[in-house]
Amino acid sequence: MSNQQNQDRDLEGKIALVTGGTKGIGKAIANRLARAGAKVIVTARNSPVEADSDHHFIAADLSLPADVIKVAGQINELFGGVDILVNNMGANTYPGGGFGTLTDDDWDQAFQVNLLSSVRLDRALLPKMLQQKSGVIIHISSTSGQFPIWESTMAYSSAKAALNAYSKALADETGPQGVRVLTVSPGLTKTEAMEVFLKDLAKKSGITVDEMTQTLFERVGGVPLGRMAEPEETAELVNFLVSPKASYITGANYFIDGGNFPVVK
Structure with missing residues (x-):
């Protein structure tokens, strides 16, 4: 086997859990880690339409x-x-329109789904990582955590900002014990959830989906690369970060946004 092939299988023997792993970015990550040699477990509320026999599926909310x-x-x-x-x-999936539309x-x-689900799962699975003095935790956040749009992402952005802070604090705590913790913040990404989001906004605004997409691009300050990300592009970043190649990286938040973030991060 060539050196390149060995590098492509550098997660051989590892056990990986990907939550929300049956669609979009989660599905792409699960498939990428499996190709790198990991045994992948995925969770979602419902069984995938096209089950991947290589992944172990657990139904859960x-x-x-x-x-x-x-x-x-x-x-x-x-x-x-x-x-x-x-x-x-x-x-x-929370109502747009600002603070007056959001109930308790x-x-x-928003916080149960986007923050506390991760906190609880970390708390449940981290002890074994600490015991073996190795492991990697990735929190998938969003550029919305640092670029809230009041009209449509107020609750979501607030929860993701909290996730970012928690992730950094956890990295500082667990790093000396051999466990790396990182955050990945995708920008606009071409997923089924994004399609539903755009259709809903377009309907409320009385414009087409294409017009709504252009409006969203403008609202976030433009995307220099001129397109949304593919889920597989985020999966490649995650695959690198969990691999031995990234062994000295912890506590960082990686933005994968096509250059749209309007300030120096």
Whole structure:
């Protein structure tokens, strides 16, 4: 086997969990880690339409504490823990229109899904990583965490900003014990969820989806590369960060946004 082929399989023997791993960015990450040699576990609320027999699927709604306990229990029983945890679960399904449209339930759900699901799962699976003095945790955040759009992402952006702060604090705590923690913040990405989001905004604004897409590009300050990201592009970044090639990287937040972020990060 060539050196290049060995590098492509540098996750051989590793156990990886990808939450929200049946669609979009999560699915792309799960497939990429599997190609690198990892045994991949995926969670989602519903079984995938096209199940990948190479992945072990666990049905769960990780916004519910009981489901986090269920997932962690199954993983510890079947696999003895994980070496890689990618907290990809997240959603921006909350009413737009600013503070007056958001109820306490909307705020609570935004934080349950986009922050506390990761906190609870880390708490359940991190002890085994600390015991073996190795492991990598990736929190999939969003550029919205530092670029909130009041009309459409207020609750979501607030929860992602909290996730960013938590992720950095956890990295500082676990780094001396051999566990790396990183954040990846995708920008506009071509997923099913993004399509639904754009259609909903377009309908409310009385314009076409193409017009809404252009409006969104302008609202975030433009994207120099002129397009949305493909999920596979974020998956490549995550694959690098969990690999031995990134062994000296922890605590950082990586933006993958086509250059759209309007300030020096």
